[in-house]
Amino acid sequence: RAKLRQRGGHLYFSRSMGVDIRERVRLMHALRAAVGRQDLFVVYQPQIDLDSRRPVGAEALLRWKIADGGFVPPDRFIPIAEYSGLIIEIGARVLREACTQLVRLHRSGHAGFTMSVNVSQVQFRDPHFLDMLRAVLAETGAPPHCLELEITESIAMEEPDALIELLNQIKSTGVSIAIDDFGTGFSSLSHLQRLRADRLKIDRSFVTEISASTRGSSIAEMVVQLGRNLGMSIVAEGVEDEHQAQILRELGCPLAQGYLFARPMAIDQLMSWLSSPR
Ligand code: C2E
Ligand code: MG
Ligand code: MG
Ligand code: MG
Numbered sequence: 001r002a003k004l005r006q007r008g009g010h011l012y013f014s015r016s017m018g019v020d021i022r023e024r025v026r027l028m029h030a031l032r033a034a035v036g037r038q039d040l041f042v043v044y045q046p047q048i049d050l051d052s053r054r055p056v057g058a059e060a061l062l063r064w065k066i067a068d069g070g071f072v073p074p075d076r077f078i079p080i081a082e083y084s085g086l087i088i089e090i091g092a093r094v095l096r097e098a099c100t101q102l103v104r105l106h107r108s109g110h111a112g113f114t115m116s117v118n119v120s121q122v123q124f125r126d127p128h129f130l131d132m133l134r135a136v137l138a139e140t141g142a143p144p145h146c147l148e149l150e151i152t153e154s155i156a157m158e159e160p161d162a163l164i165e166l167l168n169q170i171k172s173t174g175v176s177i178a179i180d181d182f183g184t185g186f187s188s189l190s191h192l193q194r195l196r197a198d199r200l201k202i203d204r205s206f207v208t209e210i211s212a213s214t215r216g217s218s219i220a221e222m223v224v225q226l227g228r229n230l231g232m233s234i235v236a237e238g239v240e241d242e243h244q245a246q247i248l249r250e251l252g253c254p255l256a257q258g259y260l261f262a263r264p265m266a267i268d269q270l271m272s273w274l275s276s277p278r
Contacts, residue, residue: 024080027072027076027077027080028080028084028086030066031064031077031080031081031084031086032084032086034064035086035089035090035093038065039064039065039066040062040063040064040065040090040093041062041063041065041097041266042060042061042062042063042094042097042098042101042267043060043061043062043063043264043265043266044058044059044060044061044098044101044264044265044266044267044270045058045059045061045257045262045263045264045265046058046257046261046262046270046273046274047059047114047116047235047255047256047257048255048256048257048261049254049255050245050248050249050253050254050255050256051249051254053278055113055261055262055274056112056113056114056255057113057114057115057116057146057148058113058114058115058116058270059115059116059117059118059150059257059264060094060097060098060101060115060116060117060118061074061118061264062074062078062090062094062118063264064077078120081120082120082121082122085122087120087122087123088122088123088126091119091120091123092123092132092136094117094118095117095119095132095133095136096136096139096140098115098117098147099115099136099137099140099142099147100140100142101115101267102114102115102140102142102143102146102147103140103141103142104267104271105270105271105274106143106146108271108275109275110274112146113146114146114147114148115142115146115147115148116147116148116149116150116178117147117148117149117150118149118150118180119149119150119151120155121151121152121154121155121158124151124155124163124166129166130166130169130170133170133173133175134173137173137175143174144173144174144175145174145175145176147175147176148175148176148177148178148198148199149170149175149176149177149178150177150178150179150180150201151177151178151179151180151197152179152180152181152185153179153180153181153182153183153184153185153187154181154184154185156179156185156187156191156192156195156197157185157186157187157188157191160191160194163195164194164195164196167195167196167197168196171196171198176198176199177195177196177197177198177199178197178198178199178200178201178235179192179195179197179199179200179201180201180237181201181203181237182200182201182202182203182223183202183203183205183206183219183223184203184205189226192230193230197232198232198233199227199232199233199234199235200223200226200227200232200233200234200235201234201235201236201237202220202223202224202234202235202236202237202253203237203238204237204238204258205238206218206219206220206223207220207236207237207238207239207240207244207248207258208238208240208244210243210244210247210248211241211243211244218251220236220247220248220251220253221251224248224251224252224253228252233254233255234252234253234254234255235253235255235256235257236248236253236255236256236257236258237256237257237258238257238258238259239256239257239258239259239260239261240258240259240260241260242260244258244260245260
């Protein structure tokens with residue numbers, strides 16, 4: 001990461017940061033142009049019930065396709081969308097698209113299917129967020145109890161009182177809340193309890209660890225226990241092999257997503273994946 005250096009009272013950018021900033025500005029302009037075109041689109045990764053091995057929902061994930069046929073990874077462009085403020089418009093589009101597809105899924109025989117949508121901290125700070133959410137629910141007709149918003153653990157730690165108030169208002173619409181990448185931040189347990197989130201998502205790093213570690217001492221196990229004690233549902237992220245799926249099930253983790261089951265895919269692919277026998 002490029003560093004901001006201070007000399008003689010003046011802040012200046014190191015040469016490496018100058019390059020980085022030009023690159024980021026370039027990406028920001030490209031991203032602005034991509035909004036509203038087909039270059040930004042949503043893919044869906046199934047979430048699986050570990051007992052029945054049936055898909056019960058999906059997480060919506062944003063993709064940005066660029067001219068040369070490649071993709072810019074979300075971990076690279078989401079931060080740019082955040083600091084440019086573009087995430088407010090982009091995030092609303094993702095939510096509308098995910099809700100539209102949720103209704104389509106329900107109508108094609110997948111009643112009760114759930115949809116999880118990632119929401120950035122910047123969106124949460126937007127005073128119009130709640131109105132936007134209500135408008136999208138009304139316009140699309142998506143049933144709120146089948147929609148979940150994912151917030152990262154690090155967001156969850158900021159501005160506790162304002163956040164708790166917003167989460168309560170969101171929950172009063174019927175929409176549920178999941179804490180994403182759980183275990184990577186520094187939540188205080190009392191704060192976690194006050195958030196009254198519905199679900200914890202065990203971060204992929206702790207799922208990866210399962211292969212190597214012996215049972216009884218894993219962070220994944222602690223997260224499952226914590227979720228249970230707080231009456232929260234649990235989803236494990238990034239399950240890549242059968243061993244991890246077995247252990248998670250034995251630990252009492254009810255749901256999982258990961259390459260073992262399915263990669264994120266376009267909505268039409270998801271539709272046919274859901275109706276093909278496994
Ligand atoms: P996330 O919400 O934690 O999403 C899970 C990430 O893990 C996704 O990466 C998914 O493709 C990846 N993944 C799923 N299963 C596996 C697996 O078995 N192995 C491995 N190695 N990876 C797996 P992706 O799609 O690149 O997204 C990265 C992050 O970007 C997301 O992490 C989320 O924080 C953010 N993001 C994506 N879409 C959106 C969006 O619409 N809005 C916002 N605010 N953030 C988004
Ligand atoms: Mg997520
Ligand atoms: Mg995650
Ligand atoms: Mg993540």
